[in-house]
Amino acid sequence: METYRVKVGAQGEIVLPLELRKIFGLVAEDTLDLCVDSEGKVFVRTAERSVRPLSDFFEDLIIGDLLADGCNGDCLKAKLLECKLKLSTVLDRLSEEAHRAHKNGQSVKWWETQALSPLGIKKTFDGTYNVMLTTRSIHDLAVLREEELSEIPEVFQNLELDPMAFKRLNGPYYETYRVSFRCRSKEYRVIYTVFAAENLITVLTIGAREVLYDRLNGIA
Template sequence: METYRVKVGTKGEIILPKELRELFGLVEEDTLDLCVDSEGKVFVRTAERSVRPLSDFFEDLIISDLLAEGCNGDCLKNKLLEHKLKLSTVLDRLSEEAHRAHKNGQSIRWWEAQALSSLGIHKTDRGQFNVMITTRGVHDLVVLRKEELKEIPAVFECLEQDPFAFKRLRGPFYETYRVSFRSGTKEHRVIYTVFSQENLIVILTVGAREVIYDRLNGIA
């Protein structure tokens, strides 16, 4: 278990370390519960979370692309909204596609993916949720470097226990979330959908933030 030490400010405030905020996708206006057990230990858990559309997390990349195309002023504003709307619809399309693939037997348990099994993982138990990967997710793993792949098992094992602990992305039909992990200096994302009634998690895409942005653009 990782331990983080924080100081209490003059008004009782504490500042969560950046790596924790990034890991759990915490943003301004999220609410946390401080829980105290019988031994006086304090635990922190998320209570109310501001839900943002996936496209908000790529706004800077969208703007950069539009500026490179020569958009500015009203053109930039209108094109930005147009691009964000397109990306927002991609999530539900991917979720529907992934669920259909799973129903058709076109998914595997995460540790069965060749890119991960090559690390020598011998998985014998599982958590409350089954984490499954479709062909699209398998392809995403193949292009990751070995040092990046080594971070994946810990992430997926966390999802097996509590997939709701991470940042939810706004979508009209499905419960879709993202979790961040860092390999070296680069930040990566795992985007997944939870099908609660089936205790099922389907991985939608894995990769560096910029890579996922390009993938979603290609689908949109």
């Protein structure tokens, strides 16, 4: 069992180590419960999240992989935390990569991508934000079928208007969100980062939940 020692401040405050915050996906404004058992031991648990970590959305898939590898009991708990910690860093890495690509002129406006050109998209308005795709997200579009691609324009147009209206994912440094769309009863997700000062949205990855898990797990 890992032990983390913290000091109590003058006002009774404590600071959780960064590693713990990453493992459990804790961010500012999250609420914690302090539970005391009959032996006087104190346990901490999350009472209310202001923002959910990326790894929460894939926890069942992580556990499935670990069980298939023969992990159980304490091994399963330890490996689960290890895997969640790795995934928790992926969003910031992808956000930094996408922003750097955009700065280097290696991104394109979403309606100009070759994968969407067969849809004959005609831009009728300009939103507040520019939705930009990099090589990674363009590749994600290229593997989608035409019926799935047909849902993309509406998603991106909604992002142009208000990208922060959708579900926020935690990351220590960047504002990253996810929006979902359905096609033939299957749910797909678009994960993106908002750079509000630049009115910029960089799309990080697009795909079905299981596909995103394999993709992000491979990056981690």
